[in-house]
Amino acid sequence: GAVVSQHPSRVICKSGTSVKIECRSLDFQATTMFWYRQFPKKSLMLMATSNEGSKATYEQGVEKDKFLINHASLTLSTLTVTSAHPEDSSFYICSARDSTPLQFFGPGTRLTVL
């Protein structure tokens, strides 16, 4: 299957700071990337859909000014958690796909906000 990477895998930050998470498709061009959030022992919750060169589409209840998404190329999308607070602590996972509906997932980023 296709390979998707995420960086960093873990990040600990202080409350009020911003954190950027990168998602890369390593061996295919990702026309669409997705960002999910996952709480312990729960399913994946879609936060936003990102198409290369376009503004991201956010799911209901997700603050677009809080979670900034940029999809500048066909292999890179970034999620920036701005002014992070402890309630933003979670496991963030990206996925990528080409023109087919099959999504390939990154390894996830564990964010802990102190």
Place this chain on the structure above:
Amino acid sequence: GESVGLHLPTLSVQEGDNSIINCAYSNSASDYFIWYKQESGKGPQFIIDIRSNMDKRQGQRVTVLLNKTVKHLSLQIAATQPGDSAVYFCAENIRGGANSKLTFGKGITLSVRP
């Protein structure tokens, strides 16, 4: 609203036995289904997929069955191994062309007893 759900939260099987993981979906517009495996602390990993014009698809040690009449999807794992222990998610794709996205079930934990 329509959703994808799993019948049981946990499944415990003896090593070497066959495992069957079930999933119910309710959206008749879904045209594509995927099973993912997620190990602790990692991103979901693609296992097998099936389109709505099929009722069975086989992979290596895994088989997916689709019953559109009762909107039921199952994943069968032959000769279950300790490495199969993980959380399994079914996902459905609702037709939407370039705007399609996946809806995930709640997840079922498969525990393999040695």
